[in-house]
Amino acid sequence: MTIASQSTREALVAVPVSPAPTAQRPPARRRRRLSQNRWGYAYVAPFFLVFGAFSLYPFVYTAWVSLHRTSLSDIDGGTWVGLENYRDLLQSEFFWNAARNTLTIGILATVPQLCMALGLAHLLNYKLRGRTFFRTLMLMPYATSIAAATLVFAQLFGRDYGLINTALEAVGLERIDWESGTWSSQFAIAVIVTWRWTGYNALIYLAAMQSIPGELYEAAEIDGASRWRQFLHVTVPSLRPTILFTIVVSTIGAVQLFGEPLLFAGNGTTSGGSSGQYQTLGLLMYQQGWSNFHIGQAATTAWAMFMIILLVVGLAAVIGRLRARADR
Amino acid sequence: MATVTFDQATRSYPKTDRPAVDALDLQIDDGEFLVLVGPSGCGKSTSLRMLAGLEEVDSGAIRIGGRDVTDSPPKDRDIAMVFQSYALYPHMTVEQNMGFALRLAGVAKSEIARRVAEAAAILDLQDYLDRRPRALSGGQRQRVAMGRAIVRSPQVFLMDEPLSNLDAKLRVQTRTQIAALQRRLGTTTVYVTHDQVEAMTMGDRVAVLKDGLLMQCDTPAALYERPANVFVAGFIGSPAMNVLTGEVVDGGVRLGTAVLPVPRDRLARASGGTGRVTVGFRPECLELVPPGEGVPVVVGVVEQLGSDAYLYGTVGDERSGAPLQTSDVVVRTEPRHAPEPGQTVWLRVREDALHVFDPVSQVRVD
Amino acid sequence: MTTTLPGTGTTEVRPVDVPRGRARRGRGGRSGKAGPVTYTLLTLAALVSVFPLYWTVVAGSHTNAELAETPPPFLPSAGLFDNFAAALEQAPIGKAILNSVLVSGAITVGTVLFCTLAGFAFAKLQFRGRGVLLALVIGTMMVPTQLSVIPLFMMIAELQWVNQLQAVILPTLVSAFGVFFMRQYLISALPNELLEAGRMDGASTFRIFWSIVVPVARPAMAVLAMLTFLTAWNEFFWPLIALTTANPTVQVALAGLGSGYVPQQAVIMAGTLLGTLPVLIVFTILGKQIVGGIMQGAVKG
Numbered sequence: 001m002t003i004a005s006q007s008t009r010e011a012l013v014a015v016p017v018s019p020a021p022t023a024q025r026p027p028a029r030r031r032r033r034l035s036q037n038r039w040g041y042a043y044v045a046p047f048f049l050v051f052g053a054f055s056l057y058p059f060v061y062t063a064w065v066s067l068h069r070t071s072l073s074d075i076d077g078g079t080w081v082g083l084e085n086y087r088d089l090l091q092s093e094f095f096w097n098a099a100r101n102t103l104t105i106g107i108l109a110t111v112p113q114l115c116m117a118l119g120l121a122h123l124l125n126y127k128l129r130g131r132t133f134f135r136t137l138m139l140m141p142y143a144t145s146i147a148a149a150t151l152v153f154a155q156l157f158g159r160d161y162g163l164i165n166t167a168l169e170a171v172g173l174e175r176i177d178w179e180s181g182t183w184s185s186q187f188a189i190a191v192i193v194t195w196r197w198t199g200y201n202a203l204i205y206l207a208a209m210q211s212i213p214g215e216l217y218e219a220a221e222i223d224g225a226s227r228w229r230q231f232l233h234v235t236v237p238s239l240r241p242t243i244l245f246t247i248v249v250s251t252i253g254a255v256q257l258f259g260e261p262l263l264f265a266g267n268g269t270t271s272g273g274s275s276g277q278y279q280t281l282g283l284l285m286y287q288q289g290w291s292n293f294h295i296g297q298a299a300t301t302a303w304a305m306f307m308i309i310l311l312v313v314g315l316a317a318v319i320g321r322l323r324a325r326a327d328r
Numbered sequence: 329m330a331t332v333t334f335d336q337a338t339r340s341y342p343k344t345d346r347p348a349v350d351a352l353d354l355q356i357d358d359g360e361f362l363v364l365v366g367p368s369g370c371g372k373s374t375s376l377r378m379l380a381g382l383e384e385v386d387s388g389a390i391r392i393g394g395r396d397v398t399d400s401p402p403k404d405r406d407i408a409m410v411f412q413s414y415a416l417y418p419h420m421t422v423e424q425n426m427g428f429a430l431r432l433a434g435v436a437k438s439e440i441a442r443r444v445a446e447a448a449a450i451l452d453l454q455d456y457l458d459r460r461p462r463a464l465s466g467g468q469r470q471r472v473a474m475g476r477a478i479v480r481s482p483q484v485f486l487m488d489e490p491l492s493n494l495d496a497k498l499r500v501q502t503r504t505q506i507a508a509l510q511r512r513l514g515t516t517t518v519y520v521t522h523d524q525v526e527a528m529t530m531g532d533r534v535a536v537l538k539d540g541l542l543m544q545c546d547t548p549a550a551l552y553e554r555p556a557n558v559f560v561a562g563f564i565g566s567p568a569m570n571v572l573t574g575e576v577v578d579g580g581v582r583l584g585t586a587v588l589p590v591p592r593d594r595l596a597r598a599s600g601g602t603g604r605v606t607v608g609f610r611p612e613c614l615e616l617v618p619p620g621e622g623v624p625v626v627v628g629v630v631e632q633l634g635s636d637a638y639l640y641g642t643v644g645d646e647r648s649g650a651p652l653q654t655s656d657v658v659v660r661t662e663p664r665h666a667p668e669p670g671q672t673v674w675l676r677v678r679e680d681a682l683h684v685f686d687p688v689s690q691v692r693v694d
Numbered sequence: 695m696t697t698t699l700p701g702t703g704t705t706e707v708r709p710v711d712v713p714r715g716r717a718r719r720g721r722g723g724r725s726g727k728a729g730p731v732t733y734t735l736l737t738l739a740a741l742v743s744v745f746p747l748y749w750t751v752v753a754g755s756h757t758n759a760e761l762a763e764t765p766p767p768f769l770p771s772a773g774l775f776d777n778f779a780a781a782l783e784q785a786p787i788g789k790a791i792l793n794s795v796l797v798s799g800a801i802t803v804g805t806v807l808f809c810t811l812a813g814f815a816f817a818k819l820q821f822r823g824r825g826v827l828l829a830l831v832i833g834t835m836m837v838p839t840q841l842s843v844i845p846l847f848m849m850i851a852e853l854q855w856v857n858q859l860q861a862v863i864l865p866t867l868v869s870a871f872g873v874f875f876m877r878q879y880l881i882s883a884l885p886n887e888l889l890e891a892g893r894m895d896g897a898s899t900f901r902i903f904w905s906i907v908v909p910v911a912r913p914a915m916a917v918l919a920m921l922t923f924l925t926a927w928n929e930f931f932w933p934l935i936a937l938t939t940a941n942p943t944v945q946v947a948l949a950g951l952g953s954g955y956v957p958q959q960a961v962i963m964a965g966t967l968l969g970t971l972p973v974l975i976v977f978t979i980l981g982k983q984i985v986g987g988i989m990q991g992a993v994k995g
């Protein structure tokens with residue numbers, strides 16, 4: 001037994017009595033800080049080199065460009081015009097048209113998409129045979145590129161050979177010239193976006209649903225809540241941060257909408273339809289810069305887009321904070 | 329092998345107002361098994377990590393084998409550590425886990441294999457050398473962690489609560505094995521635990537910490553018999569020592585209506601003019617005496633353990649029945665003649681077993 | 695005095711083998727069995743998800759006139775292969791696929807490497823300015839691509855990189871999402887004690903990264919690689935600006951195909967199919983992992 005095997009040693013006792021011995025403690029030396037790891041910089045350096053050169057610098061430079069009248073041909077030159085581009089932008093009917101279209105397409109594409117995603121996630125959360133099969137199929141559209149998806153849907157929505165019009169005719173309805181109408185074209189573009197992203201968002205919601213503790217449902221069940229009420233009072237509140245997150249991400253995506261309206265017409269023009277009926281901000285920016293060669297204007301539009309995104313994110317942050325406070 | 333010295337070693341974490349380890353002075357002999365014990369957050373792990381080189385030393389010094397290692401990185405200290413979570417590399421087999429340090433040190437392959445095999449034999453791990461940690465039981469993982477430390481034949485072993493992830497039975501078993509292994513290897517060992525039973529059974533000496541300050545460092549027997557202050561008295565031993573503070577009267581301290589006799593010289597030095605004194609006595613150092621002779625205690629709960637019985641009571645007054653002092657007292661008695669709850673018993677403290685403390689400084693008075 | 699050791703009987707029991715790292719997942723809320731309605735709805739959703747892709751095959755194998763018939767054809771025909779040939783002739787799809795493989799591969803390797811390095815530093819190393827730098831990374835996730843293309847275009851024009859693959863590789867070589875994703879994973883999957891064990895065993899900082907961090911990070915790196923490859927393959931806006939149909943990626947070639955100079959819908963559809971096939975194949979093989987990766991990323995984010 002250990003107790004028997006000890007030798008008598010001087011007990012080193014530093015009794016913690018009130019007069020603290022702090023006074024005669026040796027002064028703290030400057031040391032190589034073990035926890036301050038300078039290697040951290042080495043690890044983030046490659047990232048920040050590329051990041052700085054190709055993201056951060058351009059970001060700032062765009063602001064600079066937006067204060068100039070510059071065209072793609074005189075890249076270095078350009079005349080300082082201050083805020084003139086911004087004034088022009090705000091007075092431009094093209095800008096307001098594109099902003100309006102972006103808003104309506106954005107709403108058409110985001111709201112039904114997220115609602116359907118929530119419903120799908122709910123269904124996918126049941127005990128299912130072929131779980132993986134369903135999940136994988138629903139993610140297929142996400143794997144399809146914007147270009148491919150738009151080309152296919154342009155075909156489906158085609159006036160003369162499109163399957164949708166064929167189907168409409170078969171049930172005795174009129175063929176629709178989807179591309180030329182304002183609402184019809186915006187609806188079609190929203191369908192493309194919805195098709196590509198619904199499955200993805202459903203998986204995000206599903207993941208969030210699966211991290212809700214089962215006890216919560218059991219408690220609700222014991223309290224006599226029906227399945228629908230459980231969905232309403234347990235699932236949805238628990239998903240609130242995720243929902244807010246997907247709203248923000250989808251909105252950021254919608255503000256940047258570009259490929260779909262560019263390729264939907266099928267003729268490569270950047271005007272977003274003959275009367276700009278589905279011109280979006282992203283497309284307008286491309287048109288200004290790469291069709292009309294007004295780089296300064298394009299930069300201004302880009303900044304306007306960023307401002308809109310900031311507004312949305314800021315709004316979401318405020319809502320998130322308020323809700324969190326309300327919950328407490 | 330080597331000695332280990334903490335010389336006024338201090339560590340303050342950034343943005344904290346009090347050092348986590350405050351001017352720690354500790355001298356550990358060559359081959360000694362020293363246990364650091366104390367309540368949660370008292371700075372045990374921090375002390376150990378300072379020794380390991382994982383935590384900075386803000387002031388003071390740490391020496392291993394007489395060499396100042398205060399500023400050396402861990403790899404230059406010739407120490408090995410067993411972590412609480414074992415920290416086994418999940419993607420390496422048991423063999424690779426144990427040989428990793430040697431491989432990094434450039435030891436020849438055959439030599440690594442020999443030393444790993446040797447350690448595996450000691451720890452009874454031969455059959456698991458090709459397994460990944462994920463495929464081992466908790467006890468086996470613990471042994472691999474030990475093996476990883478011993479293959480290196482370091483000067484010092486450091487162990488931070490290495491048994492806390494085992495179940496109670498395995499823990500008792502492993503604790504004996506570790507102690508035996510350490511004696512066999514003769515390697516200086518610093519062992520951290522919050523469990524005073526582990527500390528008492530394993531350590532050659534035990535250092536008790538509280539709030540970053542060293543309270544006492546001595547052999548388990550000495551800690552038990554001569555605790556240096558009230559904290560150590562209460563921390564070591566289970567159930568804890570009874571510690572009561574009372575008014576000094578002629579020849580003793582008043583507890584309830586009774587007077588506990590205390591030698592006059594100790595009484596004088598302990599009270600220091602305050603008129604009060606703190607006394608301590610362990611539950612097993614009390615004798616039942618006929619009514620009226622000792623301190624009256626009203627029994628609240630009786631705990632039957634089979635070999636012993638523990639009475640949990642309150643120092644009380646027989647006539648009024650109401651407790652005069654709120655302090656609770658634990659008494660060990662014969663299990664067969666244990667009194668009933670609600671009964672009043674009369675107790676006498678064996679004179680050699682009475683501890684006296686200064687109620688202000690909390691320090692022991694002999 | 696008795697010789698009994700004090701309190702040998704008391705042992706505080708802690709949970710055996712506390713699972714470390716990732717927190718226990720909930721049971722997934724309602725885990726009731728799915729009824730026929732659920733299956734019907736899900737099958738419908740799955741059909742809607744896949745039908746446009748199937749329709750690409752059908753439309754890619756019939757002429758405009760055939761597609762306009764009532765009822766339209768619902769099965770592919772051998773004409774598909776003729777249209778493949780036509781598409782390969784009229785648009786540089788073959789070259790585009792090769793380019794896309796190169797570009798996406800390079801981007802994937804770079805992104806995974808750089809993001810693992812940076813994610814590790816943000817998760818586990820203390821250094822001055824860490825919080826600010828991380829905030830910077832996260833903040834730029836909100837910045838639209840549109841905001842950087844103008845200076846980038848000037849840059850590559852200056853460097854004479856227009857129509858060269860490095861013009862699309864380099865700017866996409868890192869991703870803020872990737873850093874954040876790796877950081878979140880490593881915070882929970884890589885216990886500090888493992889790194890400390892490495893230090894005690896005498897591993898250098900680089901060795902710790904290579905022999906301890908990378909093996910632990912491997913599952914997350916695989917997920918990041920798949921998602922990055924997919925994103926890079928589908929990247930549209932910047933390649934459209936930096937490249938032309940003379941040296942395109944798949945998306946640029948498809949954009950060209952859809953820009954009105956090909957009169958036959960079938961050829962466009964056949965080309966679309968060719969350009970999408972590689973990801974569809976990858977997706978068929980790794981679909982399960984990609985699904986898992988996205989769901990895992992969602993919980994971390």
Ligand SMILES: Nc1ncnc2c1ncn2[C@@H]1O[C@H](COP(=O)(O)OP(=O)(O)OP(=O)(O)O)[C@@H](O)[C@H]1O
Pocket residue numbers: 341342344348366367368369370371372373374375522
């Ligand atoms: N990284 C840190 N930053 C700030 N304070 C810390 C840090 N690590 C520990 N502390 C504080 O230092 C004190 C001592 O911590 P330490 O980990 O040494 O305690 P311990 O005795 O090992 O406790 P336990 O038995 O719970 O492991 C505690 O008050 C703790 O809160």
Ligand SMILES: [Mg+2]
Pocket residue numbers: 372373374488
């Ligand atoms: Mg500790």
